[in-house]
Amino acid sequence: MRTAGANLMSFLAIGVLVGCGVTLLLERSLSRVLLGVILISNGVNLLIIFGGRSGEPPVVGVTDEAAMSDALPQAMVLTAIVITFGFTAFLLAISYRSWYLTGDDEVPDDVEDRQVVRRAAHQEVSTADLASEPAAADPQQVDSPAPRRPEGPG
Amino acid sequence: MSELVPLPVVLPLLGAALTLLLANRPWLQRVVSVGCLSTSLVVAVVLLVQAYRHGPLVVQIGDWPAPVGIVLVADQLAALMLVVSSAVTLCVLLYSIGQGQAEVGETAPVSIFHPTYLVLTAGVCNAFLAGDLFNLFVGFEMLLAASFVLITLNGTGPRIRTGSTYVVVNVLASMIFLISVGLFYAATGTLNLAQLTARLDALPDGVRLSLQLMLLVAFGIKAAVFPLSAWLPDSYPTAPAPVTAVFAGLLTKVGVYAIIRTQTLLFPDQQAGELLMVAAGLTMVVGILGAVAQSDMKRLLSFTLVSHIGYMIFGVGLSTVAGLVGAIFYVVHHITIQTTLFLVTGLVEQRAGSTDLRQLGGLARLTPLLGVLFFVSAMNLAGIPPFSGFLGKLGLLQAGVAAGGPLPWTLVVVGTVTSLLTLYVASRVWNIAFWRSPCRIVAPTAPLPALMVGATVALVALGVALTVVAGPLFEVTAGAAADLMERTPYVRAVLPGGAS
Numbered sequence: 001m002r003t004a005g006a007n008l009m010s011f012l013a014i015g016v017l018v019g020c021g022v023t024l025l026l027e028r029s030l031s032r033v034l035l036g037v038i039l040i041s042n043g044v045n046l047l048i049i050f051g052g053r054s055g056e057p058p059v060v061g062v063t064d065e066a067a068m069s070d071a072l073p074q075a076m077v078l079t080a081i082v083i084t085f086g087f088t089a090f091l092l093a094i095s096y097r098s099w100y101l102t103g104d105d106e107v108p109d110d111v112e113d114r115q116v117v118r119r120a121a122h123q124e125v126s127t128a129d130l131a132s133e134p135a136a137a138d139p140q141q142v143d144s145p146a147p148r149r150p151e152g153p154g
Numbered sequence: 155m156s157e158l159v160p161l162p163v164v165l166p167l168l169g170a171a172l173t174l175l176l177a178n179r180p181w182l183q184r185v186v187s188v189g190c191l192s193t194s195l196v197v198a199v200v201l202l203v204q205a206y207r208h209g210p211l212v213v214q215i216g217d218w219p220a221p222v223g224i225v226l227v228a229d230q231l232a233a234l235m236l237v238v239s240s241a242v243t244l245c246v247l248l249y250s251i252g253q254g255q256a257e258v259g260e261t262a263p264v265s266i267f268h269p270t271y272l273v274l275t276a277g278v279c280n281a282f283l284a285g286d287l288f289n290l291f292v293g294f295e296m297l298l299a300a301s302f303v304l305i306t307l308n309g310t311g312p313r314i315r316t317g318s319t320y321v322v323v324n325v326l327a328s329m330i331f332l333i334s335v336g337l338f339y340a341a342t343g344t345l346n347l348a349q350l351t352a353r354l355d356a357l358p359d360g361v362r363l364s365l366q367l368m369l370l371v372a373f374g375i376k377a378a379v380f381p382l383s384a385w386l387p388d389s390y391p392t393a394p395a396p397v398t399a400v401f402a403g404l405l406t407k408v409g410v411y412a413i414i415r416t417q418t419l420l421f422p423d424q425q426a427g428e429l430l431m432v433a434a435g436l437t438m439v440v441g442i443l444g445a446v447a448q449s450d451m452k453r454l455l456s457f458t459l460v461s462h463i464g465y466m467i468f469g470v471g472l473s474t475v476a477g478l479v480g481a482i483f484y485v486v487h488h489i490t491i492q493t494t495l496f497l498v499t500g501l502v503e504q505r506a507g508s509t510d511l512r513q514l515g516g517l518a519r520l521t522p523l524l525g526v527l528f529f530v531s532a533m534n535l536a537g538i539p540p541f542s543g544f545l546g547k548l549g550l551l552q553a554g555v556a557a558g559g560p561l562p563w564t565l566v567v568v569g570t571v572t573s574l575l576t577l578y579v580a581s582r583v584w585n586i587a588f589w590r591s592p593c594r595i596v597a598p599t600a601p602l603p604a605l606m607v608g609a610t611v612a613l614v615a616l617g618v619a620l621t622v623v624a625g626p627l628f629e630v631t632a633g634a635a636a637d638l639m640e641r642t643p644y645v646r647a648v649l650p651g652g653a654s
Contacts, residue, residue: 025322025326030318030322033322037322037325037326037329040326040329041329041332044329044332044333044336047333047336047337048332048335048336048339050340051336051337051339051340052339052340072339073336073339076288076335076336076339079288079292080332083292083295083299083328086299087299087302087321087325087328090299090302090303090321091321091322091325094306094314094317094318094321095318097306097309097314098314098315098318101309101311101314102311107315107318107319107322108315110316110388112448112450112453113388116447116448120447
């Protein structure tokens with residue numbers, strides 16, 4: 001019996017996986033983002049598998065060539081799984097490290113961005129553009145005063 | 155000669171394995187990595203000469219013929235990119251050895267820098283040489299995995315924070331790329347770039363356009379094209395100086411390279427040309443306005459990086475030979491100069507203990523050499539004649555004028571304004587950090603390590619040399635662009651029997 005190829009159910013499954021993955025990806029907590037990445041990658045792997053012809057195991061001498069499934073998408077999915085596995089491990093390590101350092105694994109805002117926004121709201125100029133200290137404050141910079149000419153009579 | 159083609163990928167990978175084994179012998183690690191990268195550089199130069207004289211060099215891995223097996227193709231564009239990237243990675247490696255960033259320290263239990271750095275180089279070279287979409291994907295993943303490790307090196311708080319943004323955004327980009335690879339295969343039954351040229355023509359316009367847009371989004375995130383660029387200025391600045399330098403110089407340009415390659419080879423009718431030009435204009439403006447607002451040198455440079463990506467995308471979007479010539483020349487110029495500027499910033503950090511403009515001052519007086527290095531590269535970036543930045547921008551603007559029409563003319567104006575604003579930003583950094591009087595007494599520190607300064611001087615010299623060799627370089631880029639637009643040299647080299 002020829003195995004079923006792509007059908008509506010499979011595409012629904014891909015859609016649900018990717019949809020849930022995207023929702024999780026929008027979270028702030030790294031462990032949820034990680035789950036999102038895993039779901040999306042599973043959805044994408046299914047998508048690639050359904051891109052090729054389905055059929056019997058592609059082994060020469062065992063299966064008739066016309067009934068063989070396409071082996072290339074399977075090879076690509078294997079590679080993709082390995083790569084995603086590595087990324088998953090790395091993301092786990094990062095979220096653990098983040099929890100270790102800060103107590104949770106939420107990704108905080110960028111401090112510099114906040115400062116720029118605050119300055120813009122108050123219409124301030126960056127302090128870098130103001131000479132914060134006069135040059136005279138720096139002993140290296142100020143030449144010692146020229147010796148005064150003795151004031152003679154006349 | 156074509157046996158040499160896989161070497162830029164294989165050598166660094168072997169080196170990575172060796173350096174991992176030699177984790178306790180810093181000196182041997184250094185010798186192995188420097189040896190690998192210098193050999194790659196020599197090989198890349200030979201490949202460029204061969205590709206220029208005799209056309210694209212092709213290797214079928216394992217002797218499997220082209221549409222079935224994996225092909226590596228070194229045409230003029232790929233070979234040129236290889237030469238520049240090998241030169242830059244070698245200089246940055248020397249710099250990081252000089253800085254002592256590379257070895258085991260108190261905060262790094264394992265010496266991981268050398269192996270990851272070599273894998274990064276291998277990934278970059280693989281992406282340049284890839285002859286099919288999936289191998290391009292693998293190249294991207296190699297360099298990404300290595301870059302994840304490098305950007306979170308030592309696992310300090312700020313690096314983990316910015317690193318997580320970087321990792322998530324890039325994993326998402328990879329997923330989008332993977333989806334488009336799956337769709338390409340489902341639609342055409344092949345991933346070989348040369349074979350795709352023939353098969354894509356048979357597809358309906360709508361399908362082709364959606365495939366093209368999927369690829370553009372994936373590569374656009376990696377190349378940091380507005381509106382997909384917001385991740386870059388947040389994540390690059392906290393990494394160690396040499397890491398930021400090589401990321402800024404190379405990784406975004408791999409994205410630009412992928413855009414150039416796929417847009418010219420797969421989609422010659424250029425339905426996305428106008429879209430690319432609009433994105434290019436916005437990238438330039440938004441990037442440079444972001445740079446104006448920054449008060450930290452590294453963040454400021456990250457924003458100029460985003461802004462100048464716009465120039466290259468503009469050249470691609472024009473979809474004329476002249477535009478491509480300008481874009482390729484600009485990629486070569488920008489890889490060199492952006493890396494140099496980040497290396498100089500690293501030297502500033504080493505000398506003054508900070509890259510925050512609020513705390514810097516008087517560097518030109520304290521360290522004149524640093525002043526010269528920064529001034530030359532900043533003027534080069536801003537496009538002051540006679541530097542290569544001027545020549546690259548001139549080439550692009552001329553191409554825009556030659557193309558004519560309202561959109562190219564707008565882009566010409568935007569490009570000029572961006573160039574002026576870059577000059578403003580560069581002179582602002584110069585005035586505050588180098589020229590004004592020191593705002594605090596900088597304690598006399600140990601002299602800058604000679605190797606760091608030497609590597610930076612070498613890159614500045616390379617940037618200046620691009621002006622000297624601009625004539626031959628333009629000839630090579632013109633040849634590369636002509637081959638790209640014509641498409642047949644590439645296809646014939648990969649599939650001698652013709653594509654079907």
